[in-house]
Amino acid sequence: MTYLIYIAISRYVNNFINGNILFKELMKINVNSPFALIQKLDSDEFLYLDGEIKLLDNINQIKTPPSQNFNKARSKYTSLTMVPFHQAYEKGYRVHRSDDKIISLNIKSSNYCSFVEVLDSFQWTEFSLQDLNFEISNIEYKNLIQKIIGQEIANGEGCNFVIPRNIRGKIEDVDIHQVLTIFASLVKQDYGTYWKFIFYTGDRYFIGSTPERHLEIIDDEVRMNPVSGTLFKKEYFKNKALFKRDLISFLNDSKEINELFMVLEEELKMMCKIQKKGGMVIGPILKEMSKLIHTEYLLNGIYDKDNLSILDILRESLFATTVTGSPLENAFNIIHKYEQSPRKYYGSSVVLIGTNSEGKQTLDSPILIRTLDIKKSGYVFLGVGSTLVKDSDSQKELEETFVKSEALLNSLYQNNEVKIPRVLSNCMNDDDIHLNLQKRNQELSKFWFFQQHNSLINQIFSDKKVVIVNNEDDFCYMLAHLLNKMGFNVRIISYRAFSVDIDTDVYIIGPGPGNPNDSHSYKMSHITSIISQIQDKKFLAICLGHQLLCKLKGFNCRKLSTPMQGEKKLVHYFGKQYLLGFYNTFIPRYQKLEEYKNSLQFSLDENCNIIALRGNNFTSMQFHPESILSEYGYDILRQELIRIL
DSSP: OOOOOOOOOOOEEEGGGGGEEEEEEHHHHHTTSSSSEEETOOEEEEEEEEEEEESSSSSGGGGGOOOOOOOOTTTTEEEEEEEEEGGGGGGGGGOOOOOEEEEEEEEEEEEEEHHHHHHSSOOOOOEEEEEEESSSSSHHHHHHHHHHHHTTTTGOOOOOEEEEEEEEEETTTTHHHHHHHHHHHHHHHOSSSSSSEEEEEESSEEEEEEEEEEEEEETTEEEOOEEEEEEEEOOOGSSSSHHHHHHHHHTTTHHHHHHHHHHHHHHHHHHHHHEEEEEEEEEEEEOOOSEEEEEEEEEEEETTTTOOOOHHHHHHHHHHHSSESSSHHHHHHHHHOOOOOOOTTTTTTEEEEEEEEEEEEEEEEEEEEEEEEEETTTEEEEEEEEEOOOOOHHHHHHHHHHHHHHHHHHHHOOOOOOSSSOOOOGGTOHHHHHHHHHHTTSOOOGGGTTTTGTTTTTOOOTTTTTEEEOOSOTTTHHHHHHHHHHHHHHEEEEEEGGGGGGGSSSEEEEOOOOOOOOOHHHHHHHHHHHHOOOOOSEEETTTHHHHHHHHHHOOEEEEEEEEEEOOOOOETTTTTTEEEEEEEEEEEEEEOOGGGGOOOEEEEEETEEEEEEETTTTEEEETTSSTTTTTTHHHHHHHHHHHHO
């Protein structure tokens, strides 16, 4: 039976005719046809979209507008697309495949609609909901967390991973009335999210309240918002003093701080792949929602539109480290290893593409978390996860899955009471809050906040070439960004495709995940072979490259009792003290070898671990000079390249 919603269109801004036009007429929407309603950033308007559904196989099939739309009368929308998580195969990542397709709405019409009148138009309907259950128990999830920390992070496979719990259930005799009731309930009770939306595809309903903008392209700029770190809201937060106490404690929690730094680094890697003239990092910023408070950064850069289409950028950014882990490629290996079934659309992206009033292409893509997937048969699917790092507490991570799913579950159970109102605004004029936020940035690399915009950077290497060997860690793209600012002509090549005949002035053996002592690893033996081939040439070796170089020279590489994954450490570097960023579980250990008595210089820590190594033609470093955690990483990298060149 066709169900008609009457929506009053409130306001439409038409820049072309220089004025605001108010429409007050009713329009009929046949919701048996595909449509979407989107509320962005708690706006007092919804964007309504309708059109024709297309099922696609590849990202490059998504409909986009011409690169220059000369009809500049108003902003237009071209397509709204749900991308399944398994599209990661397009980047060569291991991933469990499902039958889910890319679902794309080729948009025929769009309108902005009043928040109040949209909600008032919904027909509130009761429905029967069968019990929702997690696929794995609380004990099983806690054991899984401990296993990943103990067997993967502790063995150098990465610094953080996200493994979700899936919730399944069923709505009896589901219809559009019931689904709109769920959506209205969600909109009324949840706040502070990036998008709240409902997308009806003709045989499936997606209802989401996603907190994170993963990727936005607007006015030829790219923006990303890595979100991590979670403070659960409590009843006693109504007391300002108690809330301030807990908030400052949260802002100074080293686990929460490092967790946000890790996801910031991973999205900086993505930005370095797609930006042209550099960018900047803004934050940290506090984001409050109905059940929790997150911390986030804003990344902003100018993308290389001469060489990259908006779909190239979308593909390159898949998927957010906040729902996968880092380094990204190996995070997919871990996800494939530990998750027993496909993620469907959880952890991927919903993508709105169009043009702005100036005819420039736009893209707006939140991550697909806190999203209900409801089939017409009534089956409900919801994925929810937490970020696992070396010092994660399994009980707290378990509790996080409940808190993150609470708003959606309340909308299903029609529990519409917002128990805890907004509390963050009570403290935003408090100097202590701003001081504690800014303390996080004081010992970070200023390059990523300011210096890359400095047109006066001395490009002393403008006639030099560098080849970076990519060992499955996109930190190499951050390295490339720094080197480009020094004037280098940079080429990145996989260790699998390396050839010593490549024309270059200097090599960089990059970082990467894995155990350098694994004698059965093709990767470790192959990278060691590369280092052997270039030992007489000019090169740098970083992190994994440093470990394998030291092993080649006869030093042992030991496993740390506590991994240094995403940590700042004050170390002596050839006579000077620096705060440097480390992402390692293994480290070479110094011992006296007479053959190197006069040819090598060592930088050691208090435990005789080799932090850095110098020869006449090379430097190797256990730390990451490109990391945002290395306060003077740019300067160290520059001085070492001057020394060997």
